[in-house]
Amino acid sequence: MSSTPARFDSPVNADPVKLSAVAAKARVVKTLPEFSMSNKVCLVTGAARGLGNEFCRAFIQSGCTDLAILDLKEEEAVEAAEELVKAACVDSPMEPEDYRVIGIGCDVSSELSVQQAFRRVMDTYGRIDSVVASAGIVENYSAFDYPFDRIKRLYDINVHGAFFTAREAARNMIPQGGGSVVLVASMSANIVNIPQPQTPYNAAKAAVKHMAASLAVEWAKKGVRVNCLSPGYMLTKLTKTILAHDTELKKTWESLTPMGRMGDPEDLAGAIVFLASDASRFMTGSEIRVDGGYCII
Structure with a gap:
C-alpha cells in the first residue's frame, strides 16, 4: 500500500510574494535584542569623518539616540552630529528632537583635552556605556627618512590617544557597573604592509592591540570590557582620493587580499555594533579582524 508523502514547499517552490512578506516580518520581529544600542550612551573619537563617522552611523541605525562625536575641530564635530541626525530622520518615524547627538572638540593626544571632553559627556548624559577609540593617522615614510617629530605625533595620537580615551572611559564606567571599550587597531598590528613603508604605524597598531588585551585583564572584574577591532x-x-592618483597601488592591495577587493566602511558596521553592544557581553581582550582575509596568507 503506497501513501503520498507530505509536501513541504522549499524556497524554490514557495510563492515569492509570500516569502518576501515573511522575510519582512522576520526582519522586524526576530532581531536579537542584545545587538540593540537603544538606551546606551555612546562616544566615538575621530568621528567627524572616515571610519569613526561610519561607527556612529552604525550605532544610530542600531537604535542609539545618545551619542557624542569627538574630533579635533569642534565645528567639524558639531557639523557631523547635525548631518547624522538629519540622515537618521529620513524615511523614519524619528524626529530630530528624539536624538541627543553632540559634537565635541578633542585633541586625543592631550590627556587634559580627553578628560575635559569626557566631563562634558558626563554632564550631558550622566553616564557612558560604549566608547570607541577611533582617532588615528597613518603616514608613509621609509625608516631612514621618517622625521622624528612625525613619529612622535603618530604615537601621541594613535597610542597615547587610545590609552587616554580608554582610561577616561573606564573611570566613568566602573562606578556605574561597567561598559564596553573598543580600541580601533588595524590588520597592520598582525602583518607588515607592502609595498608602502610604514614601520611606526604598524608598531603603533600592534601596541594598541596589546593595550586592549592588557586593559581587558586589568578591568575584567570591574565590569569594563575592552576589545580590539x-x-x-x-x-x-x-583612501579613494589617494588611490585615484595611484591605481596600481589599489590593484596591488586588492591582489593581496583573498577576497579580491578592498572593504567598504559599511563592512565594519556589524563588527563594531557587536563589540559595543551586549551581544559580546562575555567577550573581552579579543581582536576582530575585518580584512577580507588579508592576514590569513
Whole structure:
C-alpha cells in the first residue's frame, strides 16, 4: 500500500510574494535584542569623518539616540552630529528632537583635552556605556627618512590617544557597573604592509592591540570590557582620493587580499555594533579582524 508523502514547499517552490512578506516580518520581529544600542550612551573619537563617522552611523541605525562625536575641530564635530541626525530622520518615524547627538572638540593626544571632553559627556548624559577609540593617522615614510617629530605625533595620537580615551572611559564606567571599550587597531598590528613603508604605524597598531588585551585583564572584574577591532584596507573618502592618483597601488592591495577587493566602511558596521553592544557581553581582550582575509596568507 503506497501513501503520498507530505509536501513541504522549499524556497524554490514557495510563492515569492509570500516569502518576501515573511522575510519582512522576520526582519522586524526576530532581531536579537542584545545587538540593540537603544538606551546606551555612546562616544566615538575621530568621528567627524572616515571610519569613526561610519561607527556612529552604525550605532544610530542600531537604535542609539545618545551619542557624542569627538574630533579635533569642534565645528567639524558639531557639523557631523547635525548631518547624522538629519540622515537618521529620513524615511523614519524619528524626529530630530528624539536624538541627543553632540559634537565635541578633542585633541586625543592631550590627556587634559580627553578628560575635559569626557566631563562634558558626563554632564550631558550622566553616564557612558560604549566608547570607541577611533582617532588615528597613518603616514608613509621609509625608516631612514621618517622625521622624528612625525613619529612622535603618530604615537601621541594613535597610542597615547587610545590609552587616554580608554582610561577616561573606564573611570566613568566602573562606578556605574561597567561598559564596553573598543580600541580601533588595524590588520597592520598582525602583518607588515607592502609595498608602502610604514614601520611606526604598524608598531603603533600592534601596541594598541596589546593595550586592549592588557586593559581587558586589568578591568575584567570591574565590569569594563575592552576589545580590539582591526580593519583591513577600507575605501574611505580619503583612501579613494589617494588611490585615484595611484591605481596600481589599489590593484596591488586588492591582489593581496583573498577576497579580491578592498572593504567598504559599511563592512565594519556589524563588527563594531557587536563589540559595543551586549551581544559580546562575555567577550573581552579579543581582536576582530575585518580584512577580507588579508592576514590569513
